[in-house]
Amino acid sequence: MSKKSVFAFVQLCCRTAALRPSLLQPQPPVHLAAASSSWFPGPAKTTTTPPRGRGGPQTRSIATGFVLPLNAHLGGGDGRAMSAASGRRQAAGRAAGTTTTTAAAVLAATLLLSSPSGAVAGGGAAPFGGWAAGRRRGAHAATTPSMAASAVEEGVTAVGRGAPGQDGAASKPPVVFVLGGPGSGKGTQCERLAKEYGYVHLSAGELLRQERASGSSDGQLIDDYIAEGRIVPVAISLALLRKAMETSEPHSRFLIDGFPRNRDNMEGWDEAMGDVADIRSVLFLYCPEDVLEKRLLSRGKSSGRTDDNAETAKRRFQTYVEMTLPVVEEFQQKGIVPRVDGNQDIESVFRDVLLGLKSVHEKEVLDANRLAVEAVCTGDWAAYAQLCAPGMTEVLGGGLAAVSPDESASASASASPAAISRPQVRMLKGGAAAVVSCERPRGPGLTGGDSGTAVRETRVWEMLDGRWKCVQCHTSL
Numbered sequence: 001m002s003k004k005s006v007f008a009f010v011q012l013c014c015r016t017a018a019l020r021p022s023l024l025q026p027q028p029p030v031h032l033a034a035a036s037s038s039w040f041p042g043p044a045k046t047t048t049t050p051p052r053g054r055g056g057p058q059t060r061s062i063a064t065g066f067v068l069p070l071n072a073h074l075g076g077g078d079g080r081a082m083s084a085a086s087g088r089r090q091a092a093g094r095a096a097g098t099t100t101t102t103a104a105a106v107l108a109a110t111l112l113l114s115s116p117s118g119a120v121a122g123g124g125a126a127p128f129g130g131w132a133a134g135r136r137r138g139a140h141a142a143t144t145p146s147m148a149a150s151a152v153e154e155g156v157t158a159v160g161r162g163a164p165g166q167d168g169a170a171s172k173p174p175v176v177f178v179l180g181g182p183g184s185g186k187g188t189q190c191e192r193l194a195k196e197y198g199y200v201h202l203s204a205g206e207l208l209r210q211e212r213a214s215g216s217s218d219g220q221l222i223d224d225y226i227a228e229g230r231i232v233p234v235a236i237s238l239a240l241l242r243k244a245m246e247t248s249e250p251h252s253r254f255l256i257d258g259f260p261r262n263r264d265n266m267e268g269w270d271e272a273m274g275d276v277a278d279i280r281s282v283l284f285l286y287c288p289e290d291v292l293e294k295r296l297l298s299r300g301k302s303s304g305r306t307d308d309n310a311e312t313a314k315r316r317f318q319t320y321v322e323m324t325l326p327v328v329e330e331f332q333q334k335g336i337v338p339r340v341d342g343n344q345d346i347e348s349v350f351r352d353v354l355l356g357l358k359s360v361h362e363k364e365v366l367d368a369n370r371l372a373v374e375a376v377c378t379g380d381w382a383a384y385a386q387l388c389a390p391g392m393t394e395v396l397g398g399g400l401a402a403v404s405p406d407e408s409a410s411a412s413a414s415a416s417p418a419a420i421s422r423p424q425v426r427m428l429k430g431g432a433a434a435v436v437s438c439e440r441p442r443g444p445g446l447t448g449g450d451s452g453t454a455v456r457e458t459r460v461w462e463m464l465d466g467r468w469k470c471v472q473c474h475t476s477l
């Protein structure tokens with residue numbers, strides 16, 4: 001296949017991702033994507049190293065760990081493509097010294113045994129989170145061939161605990177506050193964002209309602225404040241938020257809905273969380289009072305909420321104007337407030353919400369892309385595997401070929417510093433993103449052309465299980 005047609009294939013993938021993101025997610029996310037670094041680390045797992053082999057244009061399935069001929073990946077294969085499960089079984093058999101028959105299994109087992117970077121990373125409890133701790137620990141601890149083999153046998157293909165986060169710069173959980181009048185659509189938009197962009201949605205109001213319903217000693221106080229449309233003291237709401245954050249999935253990104261709603265909330269957050277969490281944005285939905293009132297009364301027909309009535313709605317709106325708007329104004333002066341017209345149909349609001357969060361998402365994708373490049377340039381396949389989707393394919397075009405494990409290992413020793421020039425990110429419809437036309441130093445494991453030259457790289461990213469994962473990569477001279 002010519003360089004031109006390989007590149008056309010990647011372009012097609014990028015375009016198709018815009019329409020059908022699931023197309024670029026060919027296998028269920030069970031093998032590599034078990035990102036486990038944590039504020040509160042989970043159980044340790046092991047990792048395998050993606051293989052290297054010789055050949056012309058080809059794809060490497062990171063999930064299976066096998067180099068596949070390009071036509072096999074595209075469905076016109078020569079029968080060497082195999083399922084991840086059967087591949088791992090055969091690799092495990094070879095690694096354990098039993099007989100397997102396919103060349104790919106031999107290659108995979110060889111790689112397991114010679115892997116310099118297979119990992120079992122340890123890690124203790126991290127104070128509030130573990131974002132920084134996760135990155136520090138990384139997935140670099142050495143493993144033995146037998147550990148790698150048994151991990152494969154168990155079908156565990158990924159990642160040490162304390163794995164790198166996706167944000168190379170910040171070591172704190174990312175937070176987006178969502179503010180707006182009562183009924184402006186905060187909850188509606190947050191739910192959609194959580195579903196499509198992998199955020200954890202925490203509604204301060206909902207947490208308070210749950211606390212009230214739990215029979216807590218604060219229940220009566222919460223009930224009184226809510227009924228009067230006033231803001232509950234921050235000690236109560238913040239404790240609930242913090243607990244929810246601490247018990248969320250490892251490395252979550254948070255949408256905090258309906259907080260901070262007044263100065264007391266803001267000061268309480270700054271004091272307790274200012275050094276702990278990283279406020280990325282404050283999404284603000286604005287909407288006229290009469291529209292809000294209609295929505296609340298309509299919601300009140302079925303919500304069962306004690307504050308969905310005309311009288312409380314009025315008080316809540318007054319509290320919003322007097323208490324919440326000044327908070328929004330304060331954030332606005334810091335330049336982190338995308339303002340979205342909430343008085344549109346839900347779909348249009350969501351479109352504008354995504355526009356408002358575009359720079360946040362672009363930064364996330366560029367961070368993930370940079371980590372992937374660093375991992376490739378230093379031969380850290382464990383870290384790389386964590387950034388790749390199951391079934392992710394890499395296309396080597398334009399005279400590049402992968403090299404053998406031995407060559408790759410020696411190249412790792414003199415790996416170029418990871419740097420990427422002119423990365424351009426484009427958010428695609430349907431939650432995918434492409435980082436296009438980047439040049440990076442040639443990492444270990446590639447041969448072809450003049451070894452001093454950089455390679456060009458295009459990566460397609462998708463949000464899977466709350467993490468940006470590379471689903472497609474094209475590398476050429």
Ligand SMILES: Nc1ncnc2c1ncn2[C@@H]1O[C@H](COP(=O)(O)OP(=O)(O)OP(=O)(O)O)[C@@H](O)[C@H]1O
Nearest residue numbers: 181182183184185186187188295299344345346349
């Ligand atoms: N853009 C919209 N157009 C019409 N109705 C909407 C829109 N967005 C949300 N709604 C409806 O308005 C009501 C309030 O929405 P939602 O609960 O999302 O607002 P909220 O800002 O979270 O409210 P609160 O602060 O009171 O919890 C819901 O019944 C919801 O279905």
Ligand SMILES: Nc1ccn([C@H]2C[C@H](O)[C@@H](COP(=O)(O)O)O2)c(=O)n1
Nearest residue numbers: 204205206230231232237258259261
């Ligand atoms: N930070 C917060 C958030 C909410 N409350 C109380 C008062 C609100 O009227 C009520 C409902 O909140 P919503 O579901 O509209 O976000 O909960 C608070 O006191 N402090």
